Amino acid sequence: MAGWSHRYARINDLDVHYVEQGTGPLVVLLHGFPHIWFSWRHQIGPIADAGFRVVAPDMRGMGQTSGPKDHREYDVDRIVADVVGLLDHLGAEKAVFGGLDFGLFAAYDLAHHYPDRAAAIIGLENPFFTPSRESPLTLAARQAERHFNHIHYFAAPGAADRDLAAAPREFLRKLFYALSSDYHYLDVWRKPPGTTYIDALPETPPLPWTWLTETELEFYVDAYSRSGFTGGLNWYRAMDLSWEYRKSYGGRRNPVPFFFIGSEQDTDLEAWHGDDPLSKLEQHHADLRDVRMIKNAGHMMQMEKSGETTAAMLEFLTGSNKWA
Template sequence: MTAGWTHRFASINGLDVHYVEQGSGPLVVLLHGFPHLWFSWRHQIGPIAEAGFRVVAPDMRGMGRTSAPRDHREYDVDAITGDLLGLLDHLGAERAIFSGLDFGMFSAYDLAHLHPERVAALIGLQNPFINRTDKPPLTLAAESGREHFNHIHYFSEPGVADRDLDAAPRDFLRKVFHALSGDADYLVSWRHPPGTTYIDALPEPPPLPWPWLSEAELELYVENYSAGGFTGGLNWYRVGDLRWEQRKAYVRRRIAVPYFFIGSENDIDLAVWHGDEPLKRFHEHYEDVRGVRILEGAGHLMQMERPREVNAVLLEYLATLT
């Protein structure tokens, strides 16, 4: 699985950035969310590189082996967009095809709004667009959190989630990965009252290995988050209101670069976090939608759960761009 991977470090936008690279050709950048690492793209890097692309998968700001500023304000739109621009400059690339999940994909959407000349195309996984809410996200999370457990509200208080997750990284990671998969019901966590910890709210998973995650693979995540802690990843949530304000600048603008989407039928984000019938609203956000595919069975972590199917669609989309 590791054949062809090269680990690199670079000083980018004031950070020490770790990334993995393989292949040559048009640049494809894969961006992860929380609580993930570059390693969440382990099944995609090789096949995309073998198809004739240069693939780069960084550890995003605050996670993995990339620097983690303590101040949550250092995770705003300007900072993260600066990371991506700096990465492209470091790689000597005028532009790239970006794909990602969660915060990673939202960062690519920001880049496409602010610097479309640096984005050749977007391939969104699970998260179809940046939500346009009437209230700031932490306000909405607090309202929900007064009724039942809400992970964003739980994450928003500095020091609380950090303490709980840093004390039990393996328990948290195995529970959250299972809960987000197509084999579980994430909404079980909402049945718990306010004040519950995330680890206690998540359902108990079956013993490892699972069909899509081994003990050794989980251990790599545990090792990284044990070393760096969870605060960097949690800061992506804590800066949510600031990013909400910054994104008002393009709230009614559509992204013009070519856009593709891959979702799955059991994804909690598509079911809950993007409003009613998000798959019918691409035209509100993009001028050039070129492909939409929904995969059966998989949950939120489909690039790990169903790598063969995800890779087939990714390579189909990428072939149209070359």
């Protein structure tokens, strides 16, 4: 932690916060929801110590980075502009991008638009854009007729924003646990339509857990208590816009070197990318370098199995099959 520097910049009409450490080739780590830069706390120092300049921003509307209230301001071209603007602000021609969830999708979008700005992508958990004839919010609404669906719950402004803002600690604690290997996340689908997300999530054992302390949870609680959840939820509300936008490069493969790290108990690999997604990686990535699967980890892999995840990232960055 002693090597972290907190920095602030005005980028793409946003007040952007990011953490930086180290010197050398640039590695940018992009988080998803409900995360902040702090989700990469175990990776920043070791990657910097290996000879890299590491930057972990708070993404649009989350943490200390501002975000518009209108979900239409979270579509693909604006998110890509955020990432390009960050590179320009850092004085960098390109970077290796590591990402999870929405952060990883931002890296995929960047690679399709500006492949010269991405030296490589290290993808955690989400292997590709999953082809679909049906828009994501339409699919979620149809599923929500049968059982609870978190995407549908998030889709309409209002209730979700208020529910989560009223109980940020309970929501974050329950969700982080539900996404870990200690729980089967898809069991939330057993809850009936109309259930709130907090009620759909399981109760948890008391903190500390083996991979999360009370103090670490407070980083997230403090961040979302100050920012609210609307910015993060707007990434979901823009999913149909992004789905429509990505049709312009549907069927094209990511052109930059790609490394994949998954976990054996990840809910996204189980439910959101079709059958046997690992066998389809080469259909989506033109330069697939390597694939690693981490045992006994769920979706929170970079925290839950931080040592194994960091080691895999470092091997991709520095090993014989590295990106350069």
